[in-house]
Amino acid sequence: MIKESNLVKNIKPFVTAKKISKSYGNNNSVVVLNNISIDLFREEFLSISGPSGCGKTTLLMILGCLMNPDNGEVKIDNFNPYKKKSSDRAKIRSEFIGFIFQDFKLIPYLNVMENIRCSALPLGQISDNDKLEKLLSILKLDHRRLHVPSQLSAGEKQRTAIARAMITSPRFILADEPTGNLDEENTEIVLKALRDYSNNNGSVLMVSHDTNIECFTDRHLKMSAGGFEEK
Amino acid sequence: MNIRLLVFREIRFNLGGFTAGVLAIFLSLISYLIAGSINADLRINTSKKLQLMNSELNEEVTALEDGIRKSMKGLGFNIYIYPENQDLSAVYERGYGDKTMPENYVSKLANSKIIHINHLLPRLTEMVDWSEKDRSVLLIGVRGEVPIAYRGPNIKKPLINPVKEGSIVLGYELHHAYGLKVGDKVNFLDDEYTVSITHKRRGTVDDISLWMNLSLVQKILNKEDKINTILALECNCESLDRLGEIRNEIHKILPETKIIEKESRALARAEARNLTKFTGEKQIQNFLQSKKELIHIQSIFSFGFVIIICILCSFWISHLTISNINQRLIEIGTFTAIGFGGKKIMILILSRVLLMGLIGGMLAVLLFVITCPNVFGYDVYKNVTNNFSFIIIVLIAPLTLAVMSAWIPVLRAVLKDPVDVLRND
Secondary structure (H helix, E strand, O other): OOOHHHHHHOOOOOEEEEEEEEEEOHHHOEEEEEEEEEEEOOOOEEEEEOOOOOOHHHHHHHHOOOOOOOEEEEEEOOEOHHHOOHHHHHHHHHHHEEEEOOOOOOOOOOOHHHHHHHHHHHHOOOOOHHHHHHHHHHOOOHHHOOOOHHHOOHHHHHHHHHHHHHOOOOOEEEEEOOOOOOOHHHHHHHHHHHHHHHHOOOEEEEEEOOHHHHHHOOEEEEEEOOEEEEO | OOHHHHHHHHHHHOHHHHHHHHHHHHHHHHHHHHHHHHHHHHHHHHHHHHHHHHHHHHHHHHHHHHHHHHHHHHHOEEEEEEEOOOOHHHHHHHOOOOOOEEOHHHHHHHOOOOOOOOEEEEEEEEEEEEOOOOEEEEEEEEOOOEOOHHHOOOOOOOOOOOOOOOEEEEOHHHHHHHOOOOOOEEEEOOEEEEEEEEOOOOOOHHHHEEEEEHHHHHHHOOOOOEEOEEEEEEEOOOOOOHHHHHHHHHHHHOOOEEEEEOOOHHHHHHHHHHHHHHHHHHHHHHHHHHHHHHHHHHHHHHHHHHHHHHHHHHHHHHHHHHHHHHHOHHHHHHHHHOOOOHHHHHHHHHHHHHHHHHHHHHHHHHHHHHHHHHHOOHHHHHHHHOOHHHHHHHHHHHHHHHHHHHHHHHHHHHHOOHHHHHHHO
């Protein structure tokens, strides 16, 4: 259910996908997304759940300017990223989008602070130290700041990945099963962090096969066999 | 936080692979430098050996030349002056010339300021039948030595005394065959002469020669005031082209003459000197040619070896880069997701490869600079390093080799769809 405040403040969605389709395999024999549409509003925490292979990750990749849909149109802040050059899409990703992956995808040779800061590199920015400290504190990573990923627990790794996604204050965060490898305590920390982010002028789109996440989000969509059934 | 830090952190993280890459570059460059040093060493040694050979040859030739000068100075040498139209093949065939020239030619020479000739002997020679004895003899009309006027009276004993009119000088065969002795009377072409001198056996044409007064012979042969040769004896000239020098001098006085040299010890020595010089030069040329071939073959083999090493190292670096990139596919996908463009990712990977080339190259040069002067000597070190191509190769080759070897894997990594990595993982 969309929060009333969002409906009032953000009548126009920030990210829009209209009738997008995507197929894989020889002759596009495996249809993953079939003519689906989705909007993501500002300050909205939207979750999508569904079984494995239903196209959740593909949808995230398309919305994250990483994969061109076969059909349909994606608009971010009213422009279509797929009508731009690859280098421009990279710039859009660095300015507008933060990614969180189920398996964290941290850079193995960088410590926690460096992993967080590296997402500011494409923007040519030196990350804000206060913001970094705040994120380390919120995500309970203070004592791990100089540790490399191999020295971290799964929860710490995911919290580092969340901090990395948030350090540049992107307009929206795309989270692919962020709690998939976490225990209850860490799941709560992660969801709370994402909730807080969406409450502070950001948007979050999270996909998960876990249906219990809907209580943390503003709106929840259920996905099956390439389509949505809105709740 | 910057790209540089990322590169250094990654190198520290994958130090083994990086070190292996550095080693590949190091091996390539050091093999090139060693090959270059070996070739330079051979070139320099050849050059030194050639210098030594040249110097030895020059010493030998100089010694021979000194010998020639000394022998020419002491012995002098003899020349024949013939009329210009004299066919020399006739001279060499008969032993005398059949053409004549005016007798006053000898006076011209004697009255000139000629410096290279000491004695002048005009002659008229012809083979005639000694009808009284029914045999052929070589009739030689001689006038005795004509003194060279500007030198004043000759205080030395003349080389040849003139034959008085009415006298006759006989070679060994002539007086021995007929039992003639000095003071005997003998008929020659209807006139009677007194034998004044009988020569011992010489084993030459002199043994059948008969000498008479020149004017008498001119009358007998109907060649009044004519001679067919002037024998110039004890010519002195210290230069090696003595004949040329004397020819020049004589031709200024008697332009219508032809001059040939009578064999002498000095000539033999000059020939020996020429032969020594020719043989020595030939030996040097042969040595140089064989060394050139050796240098050429060695260059081909050594640089072939270097090329093989470079190709192997290039595959090695390529393999290492592929392994490195395969290890880093997730990292590359992640960087792409957070907004790194293809160029930045390429810089990230190529910087590592360039550093590999830089460090490998520097280590090779360092080892070369430390060891080359001790192993091959300073000359070789200088020869190799004082070379523009050396500087270019040392600066560019390691980096080029590293980048070229890694280029295709890097390009593949950059062009790889990040979604494949992010999704498949």
